[in-house]
Amino acid sequence: MSNTDSPSGFDTNSYQLPQQDWVCGHLADGSPCSIGPSTKGSCLAENICHPQFDGKKWHCTRPNAWGGQCHDGPIPDAACPEEKAICPHQPAACQPARSLRNRRRIVTGLVFAASLGICLLILGGSSGSSSSTLFQTTKIISPGPLSSPHSVIQEGCKACHPSSHLTPVSMVSEAWDFHHKKHQSELCLNCHQDFGEHAMNAHSANPEQLTTLRKQSTGKTHLTSDQIWVRALIGDQISNAEELNCATCHQEHQGANFDLTHLTNKQCQSCHENTFHSFSEGHPEFETVRVRIRFDHSSHFEQHYKNYPFLMPGGIPKQNCNECHQLSSDGATFQLAGFEAMCASCHESQILDFQMPTALRLDQFEFLKSSETSDSSTVKSLELPPFMELMLRADEKIAVAIDTLQESVVSGDELQSKNIALIAEATRSLLIELKQQGAEVVEQRLNRFTEGPKVAKLVESLVEALDRSQFFELLSASHFGENLKSEGSDDSVKDREFTLSSWTMLNDQSSVEYRPQQHADPLIKAWLDLMANQASASYEEVESPHHNRFDDFFRAAVSPEAAGRCTKCHTVDRLLDGSLRINWGILPADQFQRQFSEFVHRPHLTLMQDRSAPEASQAVEEEVCLKCHQPEEPKPFFNRSAFVLSDGMPHTDFHHANSTGYLPIQKRDCVQCHQPKMAGDNCLQCHNYHVHENSVLRR
């Protein structure tokens, strides 16, 4: 600016700097004073000069900073020239104005204060008593509409957010405490209770199962480095490293139609060490379809049905798939027609075969007689029926005596005679108790071997089945066991014979035994279930001298020659806790729980069906089935090794002997449609994330 533009009379204005808070009130008119207002915004016009009188004249006292002494000097007051003088250069007083910067600072402060106030209101309103706030705080802080299923929750935020009860102060401190996130997931489980005990674990599987699965896929029992990295990023604040918060995958407030379960393929693979590009590129080939009931379609169609007149006279061979498999109402699976329709014509006679040994038997009375006659020569044939031995073993002394006799048999030994007498006396007591007290005796004796609620339930089932089988009624109605007291018993008693329900007492009353009269006999099932559960020792330990006696009972029960021949078709699984389980259904006992994979048949059948062919033509459907389920070469006829191992234990390897007789589904058939821009290849189309803890481990 040129000096000519400057206000005349004084030096260039030094106060008109941008950082000054106040400017002269006359600035807007273009005629500001030279001194400007004070820093606090008061006008300094009156302070520009205080004329001093030296006795002769008035002197200007204007500071140099404001222009220095003026030439004119103060003008004495006309009335009192020696008392008062006026500075001729004193500017007119003004009301100083705020500078632009000062105004900006005020606006900034006001906006900041308003923002802070609103934030505090929101923070306060979002805590506990949100309903009492001036405005709908929850609607303000909500990040978006809930999905349709969750939008009907009446309790409001607190139903899902444990933080809703926090005060504003505690909310700020909680922001850095990550444990509350687990509590939030626990609130999810208040409603979603069907994910089992380990719902928050990866795949809702129990830790052992996860460890085993990880070992199978990666060879490691601990988290991989990638998984640790991912978990570090996702803030794995939960103590158990296997656990994930629900919100890790299910993120709400994305709108009514948002799919909460959606995950991308890459997200699925972010935890998996064995990754691949897509379903078409890298996804493992499918394994052979395996079910829990042994039925080799290939052998049946190619061999058995062709020879059925010789093998199974009266049997009815099947002609097509629909005779046994019928699409379920939801179109997802094919349901089996049941034993009667599918198997009975050929296999029912095997169940009723009276030549097979049964575990549910009371006998060895000849042996017991020998204890009274001191004829120990029969000891070598001591082989107590499993049910009877189990009852006797409830007494520890008798168990020792039985073990001693079974391990070392030396005729004429004093200890042997003593043990025989001991067992004989225990048998008599058992029979009397069974006749007098019934089911209570069996339950008491079985409970001495067992612990835990699961086993107690199995025992209860067995006792109940035993009671319903009229076993105790048979015993009560007979003189069974009474003729053991002396060799010369009453002939009239000896000739009596009892057959009640499925129980049969032999003519000489030396034995009473149970034989199934139908498929799915409840007593046989209950006995097998109990034995399977108790035979918990792995078969690697079978050679041990201290092996579990239940293993022997179980072996006898699952033998292909055992009464009922149940395990000829029903496979056995070894569960993660080591116990064994008979599969009574086509799927494991937890068949209604979700598995890792699922396949819905109906849409696929619709697509593959030849629409030009007559509707519902069985021939066409047969053809459709065979497009995916291609039979493999028939195997040789089943033999004993197909059902049990050399040590008599059943196969528990899922991959062994469970073949349905079909080749694995070919992935290339699926890939024809399941590609990104066609039918889609999202992992979740076929795979379930949440499985359940009782799922059987696939080996």
Add this chain to the structure above:
Amino acid sequence: MRALTRRRTINVCLTLLVAFVLIGAAWIVKNTLVETHFLTGWFFFVTIIFLAAYNLRKAFPFLPLGTSAQWLQVHIYAGLLSFVLFLIHIDYELPNGFLESFLASVYLVVFGSGLVGLYMSRTFPKRLTDLGEEVIFEQIPVVRNNIQTDVEDAILECTEEIHNSEIPMFYRNEIYPFIMRRPDRWSHFVYGYSRYWRPLQKKLSDAKRLFDEEELNALAKVEIRLSRKHQLDTQETLQFALKVWLFIHIPATYSLLTFTALHVVLVQVWSGGAL
């Protein structure tokens, strides 16, 4: 290549590179179970704090934290990057919630005002230079007042020398309203001149036919000062614009910081582990 162009090219390239890295990293993380919004949110929050620190930096010029010019350069390019982070953070979609929408709006106000400020600070100085001698914004009223005095003096002088001159009447009717008029800011801002200036010029041109030589000499002096006044109005408008955008940018920044802090607390407390 000029140093300024070279520096600007390097900075733009670096900014684009970082932007691509951020977008790529976000895409990779998005393909895991890691919640991208949390990571980008924290990055974004830190960036906002850093950007706001520039204003504080100016409050402490004595601290050895680099020059204000260096800070401005970083502020500009970090601000541009913040928009990339913002887009990643909102997942390239409009937010659903009220608070989140409001927060996004406040950010867009801050970012938009910053862009406007950047544009003006890069283009207006040249326009101001083209307007001739630059006057400090705070002193423009004083200079304008001086011009008014000069014009009045010239008219008075003319009146004293020439009897029955039409110039005073012309001054009262045409020149005085223009001198007293507040700057026509919108017109100056957009077009670079007042919509009243050209009509006045035309009237001055037309009036010249009516005046004699002495009057024309006086009128010429007045015209020079009127032109100067018009330039001053343009200068005031441009300088005002250079200052007034901060009335939006800075308060909105503090508001953004406050609401972002609230957003962080709410998300941390209510998210339930979607990390």
